[in-house]
Amino acid sequence: MAKTITTRYDVAEHLRTPEEMAAYLEACIEEAQGDASFIAKALGDIARAKGMSQVARDAGLSRESLYKALSGERSPNFDTILKVISALGIKLHAEAIHASNSAAQHVA
Numbered sequence: 190m191a192k193t194i195t196t197r198y199d200v201a202e203h204l205r206t207p208e209e210m211a212a213y214l215e216a217c218i219e220e221a222q223g224d225a226s227f228i229a230k231a232l233g234d235i236a237r238a239k240g241m242s243q244v245a246r247d248a249g250l251s252r253e254s255l256y257k258a259l260s261g262e263r264s265p266n267f268d269t270i271l272k273v274i275s276a277l278g279i280k281l282h283a284e285a286i287h288a289s290n291s292a293a294q295h296v297a
Contacts, residue, residue, distance in 0.1 A: 199237075200213065200234050200238075201234045201235070201237040201238040202238070203238075204234065204235055204238035204239075205238070207278055207279070210235045210238065210239070210277065210279065211279050213231065213234070213235065214228075214231055214232065214235060214279060217231035218231075225264035225265075226261050226262065226263060226264050227261065228270075229258065229259050229260070229261055229263070229264060229265050229270070230259065230260065230261030232259050232270065232273050232274070232277070233256075233259030233260060233261065235277055235279075236255065236259055236273065236276075236277065239277060241255060241256065244273065244276045244277060245276075247275075247276035248269075248272040248273050248275070248276035249272060250269070250272065250273075255273070258273075259273065
């Protein structure tokens with residue numbers, strides 16, 4: 190019987206367009222359930238797909254500090270997150286949760 194050789198899956202290899210990167214981040218934000226380090230790790234995946242050195246330069250951070258901040262082992266400062274998101278060319282937006290539900294509560 191032949192041995193099966195597996196390789197580690199790296200999502201960064203599959204994030205090719207800005208739209209794919211934004212969709213990946215959106216899915217991770219929904220899945221994170223408030224876990225900031227999970228979102229930081231997702232940003233790290235996107236940064237690796239785009240090129241960590243370039244993202245670090247565009248964000249005004251050293252490559253080493255960017256790797257640490259986006260490792261998923263810690264929760265980076267929000268200002269770091271904002272710098273990275275800007276360097277990645279991604280825009281954050283806000284959306285009301287259960288908008289129709291809260292509107293009904295105010296009418297009742």
